[in-house]
Amino acid sequence: MSVQHLTADDDENANRYVLAAKLNNSKTLASILKAIHFSDHATFCGLPSGLKAIVEDFQCVQGNAFIDAQIFQSYELIKNIRFRIHLNTLLECLNIFGLSENSDSIVALQIYYMGEGHPLQLYLEEHGVITECSIKLLDADETIDFEFQTENILAKIMLKADGFKEALSEIDLKADCIELLISEQNPQFRLIANGVGGSSSVDITKTSEIMESFLCTQTIHNRYKTQFFQYIIKALTIATKVSLRIDGRGILCIQFLIYTEEDKASLVEYFFCPSDEIDDQTNMQTNDDSNQV
Secondary structure, three states: OOOOOOOOOOHHHHOOOOEEEEEOOHHHHHHHHHOOOOOOEEEEEEEOOEEEEEEEEOOOEEEEEEEEHHHOOEEEEOOOEEEEEEHHHHHHHHOOOOOOOOOOOOOEEEEEEOOOOOOEEEEEEEOOEEEEEEEOOEOOOOOOOOOOOOOOEEEEEEEEHHHHHHHHHOOOOOOOEEEEEEOOOOOOEEEEEEEOOEEEEEEEOOOOOOEEEEEEOOOEEEEEEHHHHHHOHHHHHHEEEEEEEEEOOOOEEEEEEEEOOOOOEEEEEEEEOOOEEOOOOOOOOOOOOEEEO
16 A cells, blocks of 8 residues: 555645655655754755755854755655754654664655645655654744855865765864865875864875865865864765865865665755964975875
8 A cells, every 4th residue: 555645637636735755765865864964953945956955053054955856756846845844853754664774674755745834744654554744844044155156166176985984084073173284285185183182184185096086276274163074974974976165265065976776866065164264384295193095
């Protein structure tokens, strides 16, 4: 048995929903949303191109997940929509059958939304057992526009995701801050973690096997909160490639290319504000204290 609340021939139901979508595997959506689950609430935007989920924290970090309409087995949207939801509640519903990352079980998902003032309805089915979840929504707040300067990119680096995750494991992610040093000089890309217990660093050169492309128009030496890099670990775990871009104001944009089980691409994106810019030119030469990947 399966729930069919909206079909092309069902005029009565078709007029009821502003959003109706179906996924063969609820884990697809859950995995992507977990990649930006660093705060309690998420703002969802329903667009003709698909769903966009936005999570923010302290006006200085934003995570975006783009779930392309082509990822869904069916995706019908009457008009653009926007709502706010408790993200943990949504994830608990998507995992209501106890799915784990390594589980082979497939749970079909249907999503329905009747518009403002109505809850988000989820129908999950596994082996003929259907569970309905109704989640109360909140009015959507305004989200941050970081005004990322795409026309003024100072550095752009493309890396293999698993290699960048390994690089982060070489430094102290409990440190106070992480410095990014990017230059045409060796080692090109250095990550430095500074904390009370000292500092640790890792270098990634243009010749590294994890480096896929490198562009730098001027030397960059910026500092960011270590917490930001803790946020991206979940995204790195499921991504294949990662892109880092820094604009003229020091805003760091990190994008993650993620493929579903059906080999369809999805994108997760983070924006980070710099703590401050470091004016002194630190020696970029590789030293004995710096690891290399």
